Amino acid sequence: MNVEILGVGSELLLGQIANTNAQYISQKLSELGLNVYYHSVVGDNHERLLKALEIAVSRSDIIITTGGLGPTMDDITKETVCDFLGLEISVHGPSLERIEAYFRQRNRPMTQNNVKQAMFPEKAKILPNDVGTAPGAIVEEKGKIFIILPGPPVELKPMFENYVIPYLESKSDVRICSKVLKIYGMGESVVEEKIKDILLHQSNPTIAPLAGNLEVTLRITARCPKNQDPYDLIGPVENQIRERLGDVVYGVDDDQLESVVAALLKEKKKNISTAESCTGGLIANLLTNVPGISENFIEGFVTYSNESKMSRLGVDKGTLEKYGAVSAETALEMARGLIQVTGSDIGLAVTGIAGPGGGSERKPVGLVYIAVATADKIQVQKYVFQGDRIRIKNASAKAALDWLRRILLEIH
């Protein structure tokens, strides 16, 4: 069975809000093994909504509408769906009582237009709204399933979890699960090149590559009968991909580079300090986004001025004069000074030119040096990143975190 999600609301078409309902519902349906083939959005307009329903019915088995269940005149979804199906609507007693109770509990007067929210066709299965006033409904008609849901995510989500999912599960006999592999340091086209044959022969599980935010993800999705475990299908494909790609696969699912680094610091019982120039505190900020990091993160310096590089980290004035603040030499001295000053096991130092100003032909915007010091070794790497200031900061932080990850992996 394939599904279309039909959002109704001018606020979507004006760009006042993103269609996060479609995202949420799609995620849930994909877990249930239902294929979502279409999202569509129309405004609060009777004619255009009717036509959109016509199109939806012509190509989808389940049509889920979101929005347009409010009490006002421009809320027309339910009425238009019933109009489309030729179904009369009348007051649904239990729903009216719930709405009346809603207002009573809040000591607010119920206006006449709220009665409209309790009106449904007789054959509808009513979906109670545990958070707001507008109930939803499921109508099976013309061999199709219409699921009518309210627009505010805070009302839609519990209604979906509590009433729609059990309904859909009862209609399905498959289970779908997916696992996401997270990749840093290899472009989308190279990833695809390396696993081309696996991608070409995919059917179950399927593999979907996605690039964004300087990373690539591969989503492996398997479906199987309800009494089997989809991860039995995912495992072998995951292993095959990992063999091909090697250690650019840094994590799975919700992992971030910073959370993987934090977990490795914990596992290897190491602590760390940071000295940042061009990233301006971004790396410290990312690391401290991870709960529990305080055990392993000692302190950070944002040594923006030359003065602070000297006074906090002991960078030599001669080095700054001879090689400049953005140089391998300065990065090395920053990292060395950092572990001396803080006594940390690992010191990470970054210096570079985030732009838009400050670049030259010899040292362009985007030039970044990253140095890592441990008790027995100090290393430095040179990078040239592209993009605006924010992107160069982000690229520098990701490169630094990934390098830390690789260094930590080598510690036994």
Add this chain to the structure above:
Amino acid sequence: MNVEILGVGSELLLGQIANTNAQYISQKLSELGLNVYYHSVVGDNHERLLKALEIAVSRSDIIITTGGLGPTMDDITKETVCDFLGLEISVHGPSLERIEAYFRQRNRPMTQNNVKQAMFPEKAKILPNDVGTAPGAIVEEKGKIFIILPGPPVELKPMFENYVIPYLESKSDVRICSKVLKIYGMGESVVEEKIKDILLHQSNPTIAPLAGNLEVTLRITARCPKNQDPYDLIGPVENQIRERLGDVVYGVDDDQLESVVAALLKEKKKNISTAESCTGGLIANLLTNVPGISENFIEGFVTYSNESKMSRLGVDKGTLEKYGAVSAETALEMARGLIQVTGSDIGLAVTGIAGPGGGSERKPVGLVYIAVATADKIQVQKYVFQGDRIRIKNASAKAALDWLRRILLEIH
């Protein structure tokens, strides 16, 4: 002319990402006075995309596709649109050169499949991609306009701003402009209450309130013939709103709290240093996102451990033992130490409990102290924020930046 935005990508239908491109484009088009009547999304599937194009052409004048311009086999948008229009594609020399240069600059090998990204029909107007490898295109055909854009927002947005908007403006005879007032420190419902009568009587300009990310924005939009200036309509309404709301209006349009603080530091010729505990470098990171801040931002400390609060900022061991790291006393000593150590005009210190662990009944998660030291005064404020770790860090940073803004405004 009405517009349909057609997103292409299985990642949208699987719910991996929200369709923020449709939101962004809709916002921009509404500012241009173009009506968006439909959003639709299909997967990377030739047949279904063809049918979606058929539907779009039957009901819309301008069809904007997003996504599916990558180098991989499942990126089929451009090819399918050309197939639909019966147009041949061939290599566009300048685009191929740009893509080759992109890889050369990064010292990465260009794979053969990237050539596909430089292929276009001869009559297309090419939209350069200043950030990634996939150019976009505009094709006028069959009395309709097809605008083909890449999927990653970081690539789509600059292409839209720099090339699509000027193209669409040249097609329109009205001018629409808007100005956004940015508000921190007053909730959406209070803002609406204070300007209720203005909101009720709006027609041209219109006023759209929107809340999000701990701020409220008011978008004032005016439309007028091309030979007039929409800002003549916006000005009086803006002044009226500013009179009602006072100094919670911290900026306009693309202003951020950090950019306003940076501008005030420059204007008042003051420099600043930061000492952060619970915000973990976030405030330094935000400030250093602003180009040119290096003249006014001296350095930052992320004093996560008690040890670092003592050694870097001279916080007294007794203070930490008696009042704890999260206390007004510690915040004050951090700020005082900070200006002593750095010689900065202004010292900002933050200490708090970002959670999820570390809270107690007396000191709950979300308890945050912010202190600001100047040569003649040290002040501290106590806050209790709600939400998860990331939200508490954000709320703390915004509160700190807004307080800095208010302090800087008072300096003459």
